Amino acid sequence: MNSGSRISSNNTLNDEDSAVYLHALQEALGYSQDIIFKKLRIAGRWPATLVFIEGLVDTQLLFQSVLESLMAPAFTLPHTFENTEDIMQFLIEEVLIAGGTRISCDPEYWIHALLSGESILLLEGKEQALIIMTSGGEERALTEPTSQTVIRGPMDGFTEGIKTNLSLVRRRIKDRNLRIESFVIGEVTSTDVSILYMKTLVRQEVLEEVRSRLESIDIDGILESGYIEEYIQDTALTPFPTVFNTDRPDVVAAALLEGRVAIVVSGTPFVLLVPALFMHFFQSPEDYYNRSDISTLLRIVRLSALFISMLVPALYIALTTYHQEMLPTGMLISLAAQREGVPFPAFVEAILMEFTYEILREAGVRIPRNVGQAISIVGTLVIGQAAVEAGIISAAMVIIVSITAISSFVIPVVSMSISIRIVRFAMMILSGAFGMVGIFVGIIILLLHLTSLRSFGISYLSPFSPSPAGAWKDSILRVPWPYMNKRPFITQPGNRRRQSVKKGEGQV
Amino acid sequence: MRRLSGLLIRILIAVLLVMPLSGCWDRRELDELGIAMGLGIDKKGKEFILSAQIVVPGEIAANQKGSVEAPVTLYEVTAPTLFEALRKMTVISPRTIFLAHVQVAIFGEELAREGVADVLDILLRESKIRRDYYVLVSKAKEAREVLRILTTLDRIPANQLSNSLKVSSDSYASIAAIKIEDLVNGIAAEGDEAVLTGLVIQGDEQEGEELNNVKRIDAAARLRLKELSVFNKDKLMGWLDEKESKGYNYIKNRIGSTVGYITTDGGTVAFETINCSTKIKVRIINDKPVYDIHVKTLSRIAESNSEIPITDLEMIKKLEDMAAEKIVKLMESVIEVEQHRYKVDFLGLGQALQQKNAKLWNKLKPEWNNKLPELEIHCHAEVDIKKAGTTNQSLKKSMEET
Structure with a gap:
């Protein structure tokens, strides 16, 4: 450790020295009340001060493994020590039960250690201090992960620690x-x-x-x-x-x-x-725990949901304001009947409803939990039913907004479904101005953009483009485990064999 | 990098500013459209009368019950050209006429007899009309009169007609579901003339125009598909009866499924044709075409009111022969019409010859219609009865036995 040169040669206690250190420490930390300076005598002989921050340390550990062992009268000092380091060494090796102990004479480092929840033992008159690993304190218990839920699979989630x-x-x-x-x-x-x-x-x-x-x-x-x-x-x-x-x-x-x-x-x-990669955001951990056939099907469902949530409002606008000839006759008449008397153009109607939905969603997230029910009542009844009955919004539009909203929740990772929401609005504006042409130009731009993206040097759209051999086994498809002989192409080249090929073949 | 992104932002702003400038060209809200489902075209002197059956969407909607208005409205205008008529329609209609969803076009018989070529041009040229709607000829009446009849079940009369055409041509085959493109092909093709299905009003026409018509169980007036009409080039020549129409469909291989019956000593037996295919073979003998028309059908016994033991294979064989003979008769009746009554090649015999021997066809082509009566045509039919339904003997037969 960084000891050495500054060690005083005599072992005599010097009250003034220690007072200076303590004072400096207190000064540096601004006399905060949660910093405890515990004065004690080690083995009833050496005065020392234990500094720790209340709440950051594991109190039980501190008392049982540090204070108790330090203050116990049981141990006897075998001899007088040559220098401070020997005392420290002795304490570490023979007295302290707590693990992770080290010596430091750098006051800056003490402060850092202190703030990280460690305790500092200052022997009076010594320039060095013992840093004892005691961090702990209150922490949230392991709970079920909330942002990506599964039906089958591990139920422990990360915490803040x-x-x-x-x-x-x-x-x-x-x-x-x-x-x-x-x-x-x-x-x-x-x-x-x-x-x-x-x-x-x-x-x-x-x-x-x-x-x-x-x-x-x-x-x-x-x-x-x-x-x-x-x-x-x-x-x-x-x-x-x-x-x-x-x-x-x-x-x-x-x-x-x-x-x-x-x-x-x-x-x-x-x-x-x-x-x-793009595809990672459409894979749920559950895909790997469930049977492969249902997992593949669900991935197809999720990708469809991507397109639904991105394009359906735009398609509705394009079809009902530009390309009525593309709709089946019966549907056209039904939509036309619903739009009778609706005061807004389809584009305004769609923007209005999508925006309303975004407000509702945001409110749902921000609202305190105990008033949350009010939102759902207002949301469904007032905005859904009443708007249609009042003739402000056509019923089809409510269906469109609902299906888009639900589809966006199918995407397993929230950060991706947020992106899709942004793209959706862009698509709606494009289709409102240019119809189907706008949508397709939008899709082309989107594809060009996606292919140009990289994540730490790996093409964002792979395994679709570029498409390394074998990578499709875990993309839209999820083949059974015995057939996934190789690790994905992201892994280090030369170390891609996951299981012996024979085994996979043997289980055909 | 910064300069580049500045440039990008400027381009982006420019693009965004251009977007509202486009003014949303060609944007039509659904409530600005008059969706035309049926078109009727008649001729009055030198002018056309165009009638368009427009949907009243509010009356058709699924959740509207107990409607008081007619589900469709009819706009009629008279103009020297059809295109002008279409535009002129906005004088009486609050919405632009939207033609992409037309289900049927109906020609008045008078117009059809004078020739439909003038009418077909705009129907083909106009990019906003599809080419997959059906064409009918209104027999004896004007098209606009037919379009006034209210229908139930399918509340839009034009829809009723197009559905009826589809169902009937699939399961009864006394009519032909002719789409506009088929008609044009028929008129334009060499050695094959067009036919169109006829349409009549059955019942009291006056009452049929009232909303009360659809409030009665037995409607006062209904639209009924009649047999086929025969065209020479673009002009209507005359009509076939039901038997001849069926014969026509047999020869043209247009039978999906149909019904036939034979009368035996003990009563009648009805067949359902499940599958039917026709081949026209042409032989050249002494520089003259000889036609062999082969019909092969797969049938099942659909109804038996006779004492014939159906379980008897010999008997079945006999029935098959009798049914085949009946089909031959049907075909011969329509060949008779082609060769002698109208002398127009609507059966497409010329086309069959052209495919077999183009040289000979080119030689015969100028005088083809006059040569029709001299043609040698043989009809052959082969009926295969495969199934007898869910019972064996007829009830009549069983009663006798007990």
Whole structure:
């Protein structure tokens, strides 16, 4: 450790010295009330001060493994010590039960350790301090993940504590190649950020890119992984997310096994995964737990939902205001009958209703839970039924808005369904101005844009374009596990065999 | 990079500003459209009378019950050209006439006899009309009179007509569902003339125009599809009766399913034709075409009021022969019409020859209609009775036995 030169040669206690250190510490931390300075005598002989922050430490651990052992009269001092380091060493090796103890003489480091929940033992008259790992305190218990729910599958979700989160992944992958690298990002918040990867599976260039992008972040505070996401994404000029986020440890474990990198940020249950491809946002973890046939079907349903939620209002506008000849006759008459007496053009009607729905949705998210019922009553009755009965909105439009809304919830990852909402409005404006032509131009632009996107060097639209051999096995399709002999193309080249080929063939 | 994004933003703003300038060209809201379902075309002197059956959407809607208005309205205008008539219609209609969903076009018989070529031009040229609607000839009446009759079940009369045409040509085959493109092809083709299905009002025409017509169980007036009319080029020549119409459909291989019966000593037996295919074979003998028309049908016994033991294979064989003979007779009756009554090749014999021997056809073509009576035509039919339904003997037979 960084000891050495400044050690005073005599062992005599010097009250003034210690007072200076304590005072400096107090000064630095601004006499905050939650910082406890506990004076004690080690083994009844050496006066010392234990500094810790209430609430950040595990009190029980502190009392049982630190204070009790330090103050116990049981141990006897074998001899006098040559220098401070020996005392410290003795305390670490023979007195303290608590693990993770180290010596430091850098007051700046003490403060950092203190703020991270560690306790500092200052021996009076000594320049060095013992830093004891006691962090703990109140933390939210493991709960079911809320943003991506499954019927079958693990029910534990990440919490705000980074240690808990890392352990949740460790428990799933008991392999020495699982590596965790830690960063501290944020001038003021000093947020712990860890990246996780499988050393044998990750692509080196992706890993390097993640490291360098993380290191280049210069911000005062990181309060959620979203901050990091915006710093490390390839381009900001896109409505589509190029970084995946999840609060499910099983998703992270699966991604690591695919050679992706996870970024865990302290203080949020949402873990980032890179590279993130377009298709990843339409895959639910449940796809891999359910039988493959139903999973494939559900993926087709989700992709259809993507198109429904993106295009249906636009198509409605285009068909009813430009291309009436494309509708079946019966439907045209039925729609025409509904539109009798509706005062707005179809485009205005659609924008109005979609906007109303967005308001309702936003209200639903923001509203305090105990008044939430009011929203649903107002939403369904007033806006749905009454608007139609009053003749302001045609009934078909309500159906369109409902189907779009429901479809957008089918997309398993919220960040993608948000993007689709933005695209939907753009499509509606295009179709309102140019009809079907507008929609198709919009789709072409969208496709061009999607193909140009990259996530950490990997094409966003792969495995569709480009389409590496075998990658379709886990895209729209989800073939049974025994047939997925190779890991996805995101993994490190040369290490793609997931299982022996024979086994897969044997189970045909 | 910054300069580039600035440029992009400027382009984006320019594009966004252009969008409202387009003024939404060609935008038509649904409530600005008069959806025409049926068109009637008549001729009065040198002018056309165009009548359009327009849907009143509010009356058709599913949730409207106990309506007081007619489900459709009829606009009639007279103009020297049809295109002018279409535009002139806005004088009486509050909405532009939308033609993409026309189900049927009806020609008055008078117009049909004078020739429909003038009318067909706009129907083909106009890009806003589809080419898949049916064409009918209103027999003895003017088309606009037919379009006034209210119908029930299908409340839009034009819809009723087009559905009726489809169903009837599939299951009874005394009529032909001719679409506008078939008609044009028939008129334009060499050695094959067009036919059109006729349409009549059955019952009291005056009452049929009242809303009361659809309030009665037995409507005072109904629209009824009549047999086929025969065209020479674009002019209507005359009409076929039901038997001849069926014969026509047999020869033209247009039978999907139909009904036939034979009378035996013990009563009648009815057949349902399940499958039917016709081949016209042409042989050239002494520079003259000889036609063999082969009909092959698969039938089942649909009704038996005779004492014939159906379980007897010998008997079935006999029935098959009798049924085949009946089909031959049907075909011969229509060939008789072609060769002697109208002397117009609506059966497409010329086309069959052209495909077999184009040289000979080119030689015969100028005088083809006059050569029709001399043609040698043989009809053959083969009936295969496969099923007898869910019972064996007729009830009549069973009664006798007990």
